[in-house]
Amino acid sequence: MRPGENKGGCAASMSSIAFVGSSAGNIWHRGGAKATDRLCRFLRSGLVMLVAAGLAACSTSEVLRPSSAPVPTSTSSKYAAIVIDANSGRTLHAVDADAPRIPASLTKMMTLYMLFEAMQQGRVTPSTQIPVSAYAASRPPTKLYFKAGQSVDADTAIRALATKSANDVATAVAEYLGGSEDRFAGMMTAKARQLGMNHTVFRNASGLPDGEQRTTARDMAILGIALRQHFPSMYGYFGQRGFAFRGRTIKGHNKVLDMVAGADGIKTGYTRASGFNLATSVSRDGKRLVAVVMGEKTARDRDALMAQLVERFLPEASRR
Numbered sequence: 001m002r003p004g005e006n007k008g009g010c011a012a013s014m015s016s017i018a019f020v021g022s023s024a025g026n027i028w029h030r031g032g033a034k035a036t037d038r039l040c041r042f043l044r045s046g047l048v049m050l051v052a053a054g055l056a057a058c059s060t061s062e063v064l065r066p067s068s069a070p071v072p073t074s075t076s077s078k079y080a081a082i083v084i085d086a087n088s089g090r091t092l093h094a095v096d097a098d099a100p101r102i103p104a105s106l107t108k109m110m111t112l113y114m115l116f117e118a119m120q121q122g123r124v125t126p127s128t129q130i131p132v133s134a135y136a137a138s139r140p141p142t143k144l145y146f147k148a149g150q151s152v153d154a155d156t157a158i159r160a161l162a163t164k165s166a167n168d169v170a171t172a173v174a175e176y177l178g179g180s181e182d183r184f185a186g187m188m189t190a191k192a193r194q195l196g197m198n199h200t201v202f203r204n205a206s207g208l209p210d211g212e213q214r215t216t217a218r219d220m221a222i223l224g225i226a227l228r229q230h231f232p233s234m235y236g237y238f239g240q241r242g243f244a245f246r247g248r249t250i251k252g253h254n255k256v257l258d259m260v261a262g263a264d265g266i267k268t269g270y271t272r273a274s275g276f277n278l279a280t281s282v283s284r285d286g287k288r289l290v291a292v293v294m295g296e297k298t299a300r301d302r303d304a305l306m307a308q309l310v311e312r313f314l315p316e317a318s319r320r
Helices: 010-057 062-065 103-120 154-164 167-178 179-195 217-230 236-241 299-314
Strands: 082-084 091-095 129-131 151-153 242-245 248-251 265-269 273-284 285-295
Touching: 082 154, 082 217, 082 248, 082 299, 103 179, 103 217, 103 265, 103 273, 129 167, 129 242, 151 154, 154 167, 154 236, 154 242, 167 179, 179 217, 179 236, 217 236, 217 248, 217 265, 217 273, 217 285, 236 265, 265 299, 273 299, 285 299
Parallel strands: none
Antiparallel strands: 082 091, 082 285, 129 151, 242 248, 265 273, 273 285
16 A cells, blocks of 8 residues: 555554544543543544544454555566456456467467357257368467367367367368358457457467467456356366377376466467457456456466466456
8 A cells, every 4th residue: 555545544543543532531630530431431422433443443454464565577578468357357457468469379379269159049059069171270280189070079179178278170160050161250349349458359260370360368368257257167178188089098288287276267379470368257255256367478487477367366356
């Protein structure tokens, strides 16, 4: 708290307590021992009430975490970050949060949003078979190596996108829902505008390099919040560490799920141009944060910075 910022709060209340204590001393000296009863009544009716008021005025953040606590940051030239209180929508921290950045595989958050919406509307079920075209099968890794003509059920597709970040599956989903990946990318961009993501343009469903595909840290946070709010029954996919596929376990990339207490999603991303990206959701003690880190130099730096940002700003979040 800056000096002079809380005239009616903690400092003022404590000053009032000191004034009451001084007044009580004056009563004692003027009345001697006979003033004892009067003094006690004064203390009960005045001082005790002001002590309670003073403690109430001193918020938890003032007492336990001074506002001068250092804020974690990065030296990467591509760095951008934002931390949002998901209960209130208040921005707790932002660095270049509205500057254009490359989403990389954070793009798949929107691909999954579109698939969840199709399921919610009854157009797709978990068992719906999604065909894999020759084009989808040709997408570069990360992928599940489907062959042209094969298919993947929607449930497996969701797991593959949320944990493995499979590019072949992302393109297959795009073609199934949009007819073509180009058309689906236009649908993704239109949905972004509906959600208030005003600085995002999608050109594909996977996040593979495209010079026109762009977003911001704030837009990705908006999408992260929307995924939980609009699809609470499906959001749990983002918290999975892996899934079974063809007799083996496919492990995910999101190590923050095991690094941060209460972390329950959402998505990692990386290309050489973007740097290391991460969107994270945390629920702890009735508080919820959504944070985005973009453009870090390494996955380890990204994960460590995210963990630090969560611990630094969670005390400032509201409870529901």
